[in-house]
Amino acid sequence: MDTITKEKLFGSLDISKIDRNPDFKEDSVREEIILPILKELGYSHSSIIRSKSLQHPFVKIGSTKKPVTIIPDYAMKIDESYAWVLDAKSPDEKVNESGNLEQVFSYAIHPEIRSNYFAVCNGKQFIAYRPNTEKPVLFFSLDEIEYHWDEMKKFLSLNSFQAGKKFVYEPEVNYTARDGFDYKNRPLPDEIPVKKRAAKRHFGIHGYFTKQTWNVVGEYIRNFSKPGDLVLDPFAGSGVTGIEALMNNRRAINIDLNPLAVFIVNSLIEPVNYEKLSTAFERVRNKYVKEEPNTKKEIESALRRHEYPKGIRLPKGSDVSVVEDLFSDKQIAQLAVLQSIINEEKSIEIRNSLLLMFSGLVTKVNLTYHTGKVATKDGQGNASAFQYYRIELLLIPKTLM
Secondary structure, rough: OOOOOOOHHHHOOOOHHHHOOOOOHHHHHHHHHHEEEEEEEEHHHHEEEEOOOOOOOOEOOOEOOOOOOEEOEEEEEEEEEEEEEEEOOOOOOOOHHHHHHHHHHHOOOOOOOOOOOEEOOOOOOEEEEEEOOOOOEEEEEHHHHHHHHHHHHHHHHHHHHHHOOOOOOOOOOOHHOOOOOOOOOOOOOOOOOOOOOOOOOOOOOOOOOOOHHHHHHHHHHHOOOOOOOEEEOOOOOHHHHHHHHHOOOOEEEEEEHHHHHHHHHHHHHOOOHHHHHHHHHHHHHHHHHHOOOOEEEEHHHHHHHOOOOOOOOOOOOOOOOEHHHHHHHHHHHHHHHHHHHHHHOOOHHHHHHHHHHHHHHHOOOOOOEOOOOOOOOOOEEEEEHHHHHHOOHHHOOOOHH
């Protein structure tokens, strides 16, 4: 098998830094990343059809038919057939964004194309599907392309589509058998800029102590391990290490004594149907709006009907003695009503996703919450209960304990 390195494909270009360069846009992705890959896969100028115009056959505006031209960035042609299509995106766009995938899928199934695969590349990541599958056949960081090159060749190289060739659509790749990766002597990465709030899978979901910067953790995981490796974090906290390991095609073991930490991680990685979650969210929201306690009588009634933590003493040095003193009666009543409505959801995956939102809300709906210096909009701010009172075990919803 051919040995491929990033240097052989891209020269001195550092994939990990392209999103810091404001001049590196879609045209740069095409010329500096996509074209070297296509050439190494065996395609020449004659087999790479750029910006082929396709007439969309299904578009109407009112009662009038409008000819709409759709244009794939690349269509790889072999003889008189198209093997696969590829769309380029700028580094700030997501390759797995539904709109981007739907767009290139429409090229793949077009009567003039009918290709075996469709793919999207933003310079940082590459994703490819077969038109009749829900999961991608390829999805990896281009910064680790050498670990995926054999797999990529089996799916997308020119020779993979030769007439009479037997296809292997789901090849098994034994990453751990590869030579040349020296775990003990890996070089340290260059200085990595902090991007705390750029990934909502961590920040903005739930407050937690000493939450590590996701992109720095991810960079170290990519540098010191290979795809398919197992990453262990024995003091996992809110799961930044484990989640970033999964996001970078590694496996992960997450260990923590705090049940809240376990709950946060399990809820974040649990597969959830977004459409069903959105429907459940609207159902819970609408019911809460109808039942929200606001008047003194409604608040007193809610406090009698719903359970909440009482009499649990806080550590010495706290400004108040017991946990309920961190909240006003109105806050406790409203939180209690909301949690009771969420607990009515039958699907445990949906319920836990909503309870994760609820638990994160408790860190903000209390008397200690105030606006932070960094996050000052869209409900963000300082989760002071975590900063000053260290009561994470007390704030976890009772149904989860």
